[in-house]
Amino acid sequence: MINNGLEMGIKKDGFKGEIRRHVPMKECTSFRIGGTADLVLYPQEIGDLQIVMDRCRDQKLPYLLLGNGTNLLVSDRGVREPVINLSHGFGEMRKQGSTVMAGAGVKLIQLLRMCAANNLSGLEPLAGIPGTVGGGIWMNAGSWDMQIGDLVSSLMVMDRTGKIRWVKRDEVEFDYRRTKLPAEELILQGEFSLQREKGTKIVKRMEEFLRKKKETQPLFQPSAGSIFKNPLGIAAGKLIEEAGLKGTRKGDAMVSPLHANFIVNVGAARSKDVLELIDLIRERIYQGKGVKLELEVMIIGEPEMAA
Numbered sequence: 684m685i686n687n688g689l690e691m692g693i694k695k696d697g698f699k700g701e702i703r704r705h706v707p708m709k710e711c712t713s714f715r716i717g718g719t720a721d722l723v724l725y726p727q728e729i730g731d732l733q734i735v736m737d738r739c740r741d742q743k744l745p746y747l748l749l750g751n752g753t754n755l756l757v758s759d760r761g762v763r764e765p766v767i768n769l770s771h772g773f774g775e776m777r778k779q780g781s782t783v784m785a786g787a788g789v790k791l792i793q794l795l796r797m798c799a800a801n802n803l804s805g806l807e808p809l810a811g812i813p814g815t816v817g818g819g820i821w822m823n824a825g826s827w828d829m830q831i832g833d834l835v836s837s838l839m840v841m842d843r844t845g846k847i848r849w850v851k852r853d854e855v856e857f858d859y860r861r862t863k864l865p866a867e868e869l870i871l872q873g874e875f876s877l878q879r880e881k882g883t884k885i886v887k888r889m890e891e892f893l894r895k896k897k898e899t900q901p902l903f904q905p906s907a908g909s910i911f912k913n914p915l916g917i918a919a920g921k922l923i924e925e926a927g928l929k930g931t932r933k934g935d936a937m938v939s940p941l942h943a944n945f946i947v948n949v950g951a952a953r954s955k956d957v958l959e960l961i962d963l964i965r966e967r968i969y970q971g972k973g974v975k976l977e978l979e980v981m982i983i984g985e986p987e988m989a990a
């Protein structure tokens with residue numbers, strides 16, 4: 684009902700993007716897990732997003748923001764809040780000297796290819812990360828000792844009132860897998876400061892990073908990437924592997940035999956299976972090593988019912 688009001692309201696205000704109801708979240712996430720979202724909105728442009736923010740604020744509605752859904756575990760019971768998916772719009776990219784601007788909905792791989800085509804290097808360690816620019820910056824995604832925040836020079840953001848502004852990098856806190864914006868704004872665009880280098884060299888490095896990832900991570904099985912953050916000084920995957928948990932299953936959720944910090948969906952895994960596996964891993968590592976593993980994956984949607 685609440686979402687009906689929102690849908691009618693944004694249509695009245697001239698929302699031009701796509702509106703979908705009863706969307707299986709397994710279709711919107713790389714884990715291929717999750718119940719139905721009541722309402723998913725795909726704003727095409729900033730004006731659309733402002734319309735949605737205005738209505739959500741007026742109706743005091745919380746919402747969930749989605750990029751490419753590659754760092755998420757969605758509850759089997761689905762999502763009641765409106766989901767705002769930025770991955771169908773916000774796709775602009777442009778270059779000025781050795782600076783590149785990219786919209787929140789641009790896939791990281793598209794950005795990397797554009798940079799290589801323009802002889803601009805720096806972002807190639809991100810090859811193989813399947814997120815968007817918006818999700819990548821929000822998560823401060825990274826690989827091989829490089830994080831996307833290292834190269835951000837400024838961000839275009841929108842606050843909860845729909846106001847847009849540019850934020851300089853020194854106003855932003857880039858932590859390990861978490862970016863703190865001054866007022867938890869939404870990211871609309873990222874500006875990256877890059878180095879000039881021959882495109883062929885950049886492509887070669889991208890391919891090398893990707894090759895190494897394919898060898899060590901289950902990139903072609905449904906997952907949400909690393910489940911846990913690495914505790915200080917040690918890889919979570921190493922702890923889990925040393926505890927003998929590779930291949931451990933709960934239903935169709937399995938600790939990847941290739942990389943122990945990935946849980947893969949080997950069929951029709953439910954979020955309940957993944958959560959049980961997470962609990963088992965945490966318990967074992969805490970009992971065995973005294974280390975409390977912290978989640979990197981974000982859990983969203985209606986909480987599972989207690990058994």
Ligand SMILES: Cc1cc2nc3c(=O)[nH]c(=O)nc-3n(C[C@H](O)[C@H](O)[C@H](O)COP(=O)(O)OP(=O)(O)OC[C@H]3O[C@@H](n4cnc5c(N)ncnc54)[C@H](O)[C@@H]3O)c2cc1C
Nearest residue numbers: 748750751752753754814815817818819821824825870908
């Ligand atoms: C096979 C595989 C390999 C992976 N490898 C890596 C890796 O090497 N390194 C790494 O860091 N991650 C990795 N990941 C995790 C994931 O790809 C990254 O965290 C990515 O940055 C998430 O981007 P996304 O667009 O999919 O965000 P989503 O999963 O859609 O969202 C993640 C979070 O970002 C928020 N968000 C999304 N867009 C915006 C926006 N515009 N403004 C504000 N908040 C926003 C969402 O609300 C949510 O809280 C991997 C995932 C998979 C499936």
